[in-house]
Amino acid sequence: MAHDCAFLEDLLPSDRVSFRADARDEHATDFGTDVEGQGVQPDAVAWPDSTADVSAVLEAADERGVPVTPYAAGTSLEGNAVPAHEGISLDLTRMNEVLDVRPEDFQLDAEPGVMGPAIEEAAGAHGLFFPPLPSSGDISTIGGMVVNDASGMQTVKYGEVADWVLGLEAVLADGSVIRTGGRAKKTSSGYNLGELLVGSEGTLAVVTKVTISLAGIPEQIRGGRAIFETLDDAAAAVTDAVQSGVDVAKIELVDATSARMANNYLDSDLPDAPMVFLEFHANHGIEAEIDFCRTVFDAHDPLRFELGDEEEMETLWTARKELAFAVADWDPDLAPLVPGDVTVPISDLPTMVRQVQDVAEEYDVLIPTFGHAGDGNLHYAILVDHGDPDHVERGKAASDAIVERAIELGGTATGEHGVGMGKREYMLREYGEATVEAMRSIKYALDPNDTLNPGKIFPETADGERVRRPARMER
Amino acid sequence: MAHDCAFLEDLLPSDRVSFRADARDEHATDFGTDVEGQGVQPDAVAWPDSTADVSAVLEAADERGVPVTPYAAGTSLEGNAVPAHEGISLDLTRMNEVLDVRPEDFQLDAEPGVMGPAIEEAAGAHGLFFPPLPSSGDISTIGGMVVNDASGMQTVKYGEVADWVLGLEAVLADGSVIRTGGRAKKTSSGYNLGELLVGSEGTLAVVTKVTISLAGIPEQIRGGRAIFETLDDAAAAVTDAVQSGVDVAKIELVDATSARMANNYLDSDLPDAPMVFLEFHANHGIEAEIDFCRTVFDAHDPLRFELGDEEEMETLWTARKELAFAVADWDPDLAPLVPGDVTVPISDLPTMVRQVQDVAEEYDVLIPTFGHAGDGNLHYAILVDHGDPDHVERGKAASDAIVERAIELGGTATGEHGVGMGKREYMLREYGEATVEAMRSIKYALDPNDTLNPGKIFPETADGERVRRPARMER
Numbered sequence: 029m030a031h032d033c034a035f036l037e038d039l040l041p042s043d044r045v046s047f048r049a050d051a052r053d054e055h056a057t058d059f060g061t062d063v064e065g066q067g068v069q070p071d072a073v074a075w076p077d078s079t080a081d082v083s084a085v086l087e088a089a090d091e092r093g094v095p096v097t098p099y100a101a102g103t104s105l106e107g108n109a110v111p112a113h114e115g116i117s118l119d120l121t122r123m124n125e126v127l128d129v130r131p132e133d134f135q136l137d138a139e140p141g142v143m144g145p146a147i148e149e150a151a152g153a154h155g156l157f158f159p160p161l162p163s164s165g166d167i168s169t170i171g172g173m174v175v176n177d178a179s180g181m182q183t184v185k186y187g188e189v190a191d192w193v194l195g196l197e198a199v200l201a202d203g204s205v206i207r208t209g210g211r212a213k214k215t216s217s218g219y220n221l222g223e224l225l226v227g228s229e230g231t232l233a234v235v236t237k238v239t240i241s242l243a244g245i246p247e248q249i250r251g252g253r254a255i256f257e258t259l260d261d262a263a264a265a266v267t268d269a270v271q272s273g274v275d276v277a278k279i280e281l282v283d284a285t286s287a288r289m290a291n292n293y294l295d296s297d298l299p300d301a302p303m304v305f306l307e308f309h310a311n312h313g314i315e316a317e318i319d320f321c322r323t324v325f326d327a328h329d330p331l332r333f334e335l336g337d338e339e340e341m342e343t344l345w346t347a348r349k350e351l352a353f354a355v356a357d358w359d360p361d362l363a364p365l366v367p368g369d370v371t372v373p374i375s376d377l378p379t380m381v382r383q384v385q386d387v388a389e390e391y392d393v394l395i396p397t398f399g400h401a402g403d404g405n406l407h408y409a410i411l412v413d414h415g416d417p418d419h420v421e422r423g424k425a426a427s428d429a430i431v432e433r434a435i436e437l438g439g440t441a442t443g444e445h446g447v448g449m450g451k452r453e454y455m456l457r458e459y460g461e462a463t464v465e466a467m468r469s470i471k472y473a474l475d476p477n478d479t480l481n482p483g484k485i486f487p488e489t490a491d492g493e494r495v496r497r498p499a500r501m502e503r
Numbered sequence: 504m505a506h507d508c509a510f511l512e513d514l515l516p517s518d519r520v521s522f523r524a525d526a527r528d529e530h531a532t533d534f535g536t537d538v539e540g541q542g543v544q545p546d547a548v549a550w551p552d553s554t555a556d557v558s559a560v561l562e563a564a565d566e567r568g569v570p571v572t573p574y575a576a577g578t579s580l581e582g583n584a585v586p587a588h589e590g591i592s593l594d595l596t597r598m599n600e601v602l603d604v605r606p607e608d609f610q611l612d613a614e615p616g617v618m619g620p621a622i623e624e625a626a627g628a629h630g631l632f633f634p635p636l637p638s639s640g641d642i643s644t645i646g647g648m649v650v651n652d653a654s655g656m657q658t659v660k661y662g663e664v665a666d667w668v669l670g671l672e673a674v675l676a677d678g679s680v681i682r683t684g685g686r687a688k689k690t691s692s693g694y695n696l697g698e699l700l701v702g703s704e705g706t707l708a709v710v711t712k713v714t715i716s717l718a719g720i721p722e723q724i725r726g727g728r729a730i731f732e733t734l735d736d737a738a739a740a741v742t743d744a745v746q747s748g749v750d751v752a753k754i755e756l757v758d759a760t761s762a763r764m765a766n767n768y769l770d771s772d773l774p775d776a777p778m779v780f781l782e783f784h785a786n787h788g789i790e791a792e793i794d795f796c797r798t799v800f801d802a803h804d805p806l807r808f809e810l811g812d813e814e815e816m817e818t819l820w821t822a823r824k825e826l827a828f829a830v831a832d833w834d835p836d837l838a839p840l841v842p843g844d845v846t847v848p849i850s851d852l853p854t855m856v857r858q859v860q861d862v863a864e865e866y867d868v869l870i871p872t873f874g875h876a877g878d879g880n881l882h883y884a885i886l887v888d889h890g891d892p893d894h895v896e897r898g899k900a901a902s903d904a905i906v907e908r909a910i911e912l913g914g915t916a917t918g919e920h921g922v923g924m925g926k927r928e929y930m931l932r933e934y935g936e937a938t939v940e941a942m943r944s945i946k947y948a949l950d951p952n953d954t955l956n957p958g959k960i961f962p963e964t965a966d967g968e969r970v971r972r973p974a975r976m977e978r
Contacts, residue, residue: 130848130850132746132849132850133848133849133850134849135848176691177691177695178691179689179691183689187666188689190695190698191662191666200937200941200975201975202975204937204940204941205937206934206935206937206938206941207934207935207938208934208938210913210914210915210933211847211848211913211914212846212847212848212879212913212914212915212918213846213848213849213878213879213880214654214658214663214846214878214880214915214918214919215846215915215917215918216651216652216653216654216702216915216917216918216919216920216921216922217915217916217917217921217922217926217929217930217933217934218702218922218930218933218934218938218939218942218960219699219702219703219707219942219945219946219960220652220665220695220698220699220701220702220703221699221938221941221942221945223665223695223698223699223701224694224695224696224698224699224945226695226698227691227693227694227695228694228695232694244748271607273719273786275786311748311750311791311792311795312788312791312792313787313788313791316786316787316788317786317787320786371687371688371689371690372686372687373605373608373610373686373687373688374607374608374609374688375605375607375608403688403689404687404688405688405689438685438686438687439685439686439687440685440687440689440690440692441692442690442691442692443687443689443690443691444689444691445691446691446692447691447692447693451692454692455692455693458685458692458693459681459682459683459692459693460681460682462675462679462680462681463681463682463683463693463696464693465679466675466679466681466696466949467693467694467696469948469949470694470696470699470945470948470949471694472948472976473944473945473947473948473973473976474941474944474945474975476975476976485693485694498948500675500676500677500949500951501947501948501951501976
């Protein structure tokens, strides 16, 4: 159902509102969602450049029953920022100022549209960095990272984006502006609204300002890689290193299929074998930590364990970051069905890695596997010929099987990509009815008209209602 | 208004329900709240011993409009677990089993009434520990730590309790049982309900099971202390160490007044001077870190910087942990008005320390000061003669002034003790109306009858209503 969004012209200058097909097209997809699949074009695109703009648009849309879906770099993978019910795409990329850096407190304030490199540049000028930057950090925004609760290669040592958000300014659906957290390193004052907004995928509020913590760039940084004969050995080595308490800053698993795809895409010469890419951070004594890691790995029959110089490591990390593109580029007849992401307890990582291989065999689909293995976080892409319905069907069944097995192992349907539209159907399986209903209650409390990013996170209700007043409020 | 709680006798065996005055008295205070002050006796005390018990009591109470205030060790300081509106005190101390330890995943499951030492014992058997244990950890429960978002001396290195909670089972006011998080180290699946319940002080749900993360006990632990001529020097040294990136596991400030009180209470022989107590954790190379800290401290004119052996450090840490009792024991004519806790950005720590001293002078009250200075977290006790109304009045004004100044510095009214009844009045000042209203909306969404721990966190409404349907739901 198209919505009348002409009111936007009264709220924003004409160069910051568009009803044109090209602008609407650009806001109808993300990196994992095809417009012909699940997403739909918005009726209009609006580019606020202040909190006041966001507030005005939301208040007006909320009064008129017009859905608003926040959008930024469009790098999400589960349709998180793709309109499910038309309405307005609220594009935050023009709110892209680093507002303040306070190196004396390891803090930075930014508008939501600031890109990862601008954060790193502003922090780096003071010898600081933002540790949880996701692998897509070069092309994604801080606001997107926050509302999707992103994480990255360094999360194994430093934690998720959630752990580095100190304070937020955000606008609720009715236009009211709230402020969570603050500048203190810790607080137990009132509810943790900030933590609730982190990962809420724009369904509860539009984040208009973030205060993040930064860390000092370590004095010593060394990288390397270990090459294994089997993927099982590589996974076991990662698990053993984490369980042994090796202090590692990155520990990434890359299977042989992914390595081949990277070589093809980047013209690189990675070995055609399962690998673990490593990075260590320390202020002193880094050699002792590397030796410790090598000793642990030695128990898992690595073919090689080798350190790299800066240039060699740059090549490895580029290959790792570009894997999502390399996978998509591999075969013109195949495209990723789901760029998936599950996380399991670290002791179950080898089991999960094995199960992904078994699923690939069982359903006869190609599934390159890689990821933040030190967190028990696996990425996998299920490659199918989208013109072949049977292939697509097998791919979907494989995807379901992987997520189901992750949940059975006590894991989660998504470690860092969020639910969006792609993983709604697993919410009940992961949490059960009462917990999902509690989440619905919170959604209703903050956004009773379901104005903000409707159709995300929650499984569709049986009667197709977008939102409902929770039963507990009827008594 | 007394509530009829006879229905409890149908739900629990007779030895787990009490209407006796002694049991009600025992549940009418905490370590910071006098029953003659703000708290009131509950009408009844119930001791559930299962999630099913908690669910049954809550469902029945919710239907009857009877308030339920969760209670455990009673060590909170702001009246967090003290009934404000009578009803039932739900004492969780009989749910005190460590349910599972999974050393292979650094995880432990426990019922809420498990005490800190039992957590440490269960973890320690596997070479693990629970880093954010608060100073009161020996006498408080894991459930209490979670719902108050506690933190402790090691938070400067390892983070707060919130950072170590992986999953929760909790019962909502209507008796429904929810499950948040899980066993995966990270998830971006659905709303962070767990983070919302952490620090919610039993106003949103009763936590019935916690899954926490553990860390490996470091190979090297060394402690020491630095003694300064002035408190200003000591505070500046702490700030400089944190800003310089010294990797310290504990960095506690103790002023001369507190040291005198500790000596008096414990018969110890601490110097009559401002001090910083330190502890370092590392797996190797700890000497280099200690040398780095010493170099930083040297710029702030310490009288001495000395390492201690295990026994000497035990004495220091005992003194630090017992400070709250030492302060209360100091002078029979004086009692702490408020055992306060504010947190400011680390760069403002010296300013805040100075302002507490100024406030003490301005209002002519004794205010010993100590705390987790590396987090910018200051504890202070305002000692007054409760029989002298003018003295009490000056103490209250001093307390207000300290909190106001912390908030002005971008800090928070409470870093780790929570809001309870004691700090409700600062919520609007810290967050503003729209944010507090958003918190009220969430409270209403999960507990529309205000059954759970009414009268906490939120400032009283003008018309004295306990809860109200948020305006945004009326449209």
